[in-house]
Amino acid sequence: VPLQRLFDTLGTYVGSSFVNLFNRFGYVYQVYVQSETSGRRTMEDVERLTVLNNQGEPVRLGSIIQARFVSGPTAVLSYNTYPAIEVAVGTAPGASSGTVIAEIERLAAEKLPSNYAVAWTEVAYQEKIAGGYAPLIFGLGVLMIFLLLAGQYESVRLPFVILLATPLAIFGAIGFLALRDLPLDIFGQVGLLLLVGLAAKNAILLVAFAEDLRRNQGENPLRAAQDAARLRLRPILMTSFAFILGAVPLAIASGAGANARLSMGTAVIGGLLVATLITLLITPTFYVAAERLFGRQKESRRGSARPAE
Structure with missing residues (x-):
């Protein structure tokens, strides 16, 4: 009696074995083979079961095995x-x-x-591997936005003013997480990375418009910043609150996997809300300060480069 055939027979009698499928009355039925309950209740029942040998003859299990009860784990x-x-x-x-x-x-x-x-396995394993890279990824995200803006505006000054709004969004996200007693887990860190672009978007709307007024219409930095804050108020509020309302289902999620959605939604809503309200005040101030600072430096360089009469 091959050993594999012995195990297969025990598995079929005591457990079950899948045979095939068949269609009847418009339904698909599964066919399993298994011994009756009365034929596998005791040790004697198991020993009375039969298995075919290599000659195709039935052999009683009790003649080739000795069954006994042993203790062990249900799963290894x-x-x-x-x-x-x-x-x-x-x-x-x-x-x-x-x-x-x-x-x-x-x-x-x-x-x-x-x-x-x-x-560690599953989410804890992924967090263990990627947790140390969160500051690096966040820094690279800020650097990428800075380089893109520097190439677009051909200036280092304007991207610096725009990215000054990013810490406001981070503080708002961490503050809202603390208010809801939620940890800054890997999903909250993803929300922080998302806030870099969202906060920069609001600042771009202000700075780009103010810079256009200053360059093309010759307005002074203070007047340009005031006009930009007044004229771009509605687009900033519309886009920001539309995104905030879209993230509300994440912040009030329930059920399986709700913790991930709660952390990400709370971080995005809190960070974007604080960044939107404060950016309207801080970004024009930063723009005016940067323009006056760099303007003085340009004037001083021009004065030093002017030939003596």
Whole structure:
């Protein structure tokens, strides 16, 4: 009796084996083979089961095996080819996932024997890998926007003024997360990266219009900034509040996976709300200050370059 055939027979009798599908009465039915409950209830029932040998003759299982009860785990797990124990960890209210990961690793190092190790799966694994790259990704995002704006306006001064509104959005996002007692997890960090572009968009609407008035119509920086803030108020509020209302379903989400949507939605709404309201006051001020500062430097360079009479 081949050993594989013996295992297959036990699996079919005691468990079940899928055979095929058939159509009847407009429905698809599945066919399984399994022993009756009365034929697999006790050890004696199992020993009375039969299996075919290589000659096609039925052989009683009790004549080739000895059955007995043993204790053991219901499932044996392995991870990366090592025996493993799966542990699901829930975070306490107000605790971030990064703090929980660090605390679990600290406890494992203190309490577990030296031949034990801790490994992470699913979202925790991704956070463990990508968590250290969040500041780098955020910095590269700001740098990319700065370079694009510098190439568009052929100036370093205007992109610098535009990006000064970015910290306002970050502070607003972190503040709203704190008000709702939500951690700054990986999803909230994605929201922060999104806020860089959203906050820069509002500042671009102001600075680009003010710069156009200054260059083409010859207005002084203060007058240009005032006109830009007055004329671009409605477009800024319309686009900002449209995006905020679109993110409201994320901030009030419930059900499976709601924590990810809550963090991202709250960060986006809080950051964009604060950036929109304060940008209308701060960005024109920064623009006027930068124009006066760089204007004085240009005048001083022109005066030093003028030949003596």
